[in-house]
Amino acid sequence: MSFMSTFSKWLMGKLREERKAKILILGLDAAGKTTLTKYVNTGAFLEGITPTIGQNIDTINFEGWDITTIDVAGQEQFRFLWDIHYPGCSAVIFVIDAADIERLPEARDILRIHLVNNPILEKVPALIIANKQDLPQAIQAPMMIQLLNLHLDMKERTFAVFDCSALTGRGVVEAFAWLVNQLEMNKI
Numbered sequence: 001m002s003f004m005s006t007f008s009k010w011l012m013g014k015l016r017e018e019r020k021a022k023i024l025i026l027g028l029d030a031a032g033k034t035t036l037t038k039y040v041n042t043g044a045f046l047e048g049i050t051p052t053i054g055q056n057i058d059t060i061n062f063e064g065w066d067i068t069t070i071d072v073a074g075q076e077q078f079r080f081l082w083d084i085h086y087p088g089c090s091a092v093i094f095v096i097d098a099a100d101i102e103r104l105p106e107a108r109d110i111l112r113i114h115l116v117n118n119p120i121l122e123k124v125p126a127l128i129i130a131n132k133q134d135l136p137q138a139i140q141a142p143m144m145i146q147l148l149n150l151h152l153d154m155k156e157r158t159f160a161v162f163d164c165s166a167l168t169g170r171g172v173v174e175a176f177a178w179l180v181n182q183l184e185m186n187k188i
Ligand SMILES: Nc1nc2c(ncn2[C@@H]2O[C@H](COP(=O)(O)OP(=O)(O)OP(=O)(O)O)[C@@H](O)[C@H]2O)c(=O)[nH]1
Pocket: 027, 028, 029, 030, 031, 032, 033, 034, 035, 036, 046, 047, 048, 049, 050, 051, 052, 053, 072, 073, 074, 075, 095, 131, 132, 133, 134, 135, 164, 165, 166, 167, 168
């Protein structure tokens, strides 16, 4: 076998191997983390998803990437379980129920504790999903940035906020395309 074919085989193997990422999906209970993950996996809204206990680990194939998603339980009594998943994460998705205005302060606090002020996730890109945009009262990205103070809290970090609906699929592909773009850029 020539040097070039050995080299290109090695390179292809390397590229394949590096197109793997571990993504952590955080957010309050009922934000839509599991529904969103299932939407990306199946291309459809799945009804009747029950609250997660512990975590769901899935693999999503998106634009040539094998993405292991760790969709954690958002209920308060399970949040201590998030800690073990922080090391080795390539990115974080933080899902917010944008239609639940009353819980936005709680979402902001949890985002601060577990992401903004978390040294293990210091340099990790963050995709913020303003979910449930199919509901009329849902807050949209520009207002969400202000209400969650993201323009200040996240100024040292690469982040984006996408208006999504895990029910209709609106914005989901665009949001994941942004995420994969971050993975591509961080790989080089
Ligand atoms: N209208 C609407 N409902 C949604 C959307 N996404 C999720 N839901 C609903 O919100 C509820 C909670 O969704 P889950 O996916 O279980 O939320 P979760 O964030 O995984 O919750 P935990 O597992 O408890 O942390 C379910 O009844 C979903 O059908 C959405 O985009 N629009």
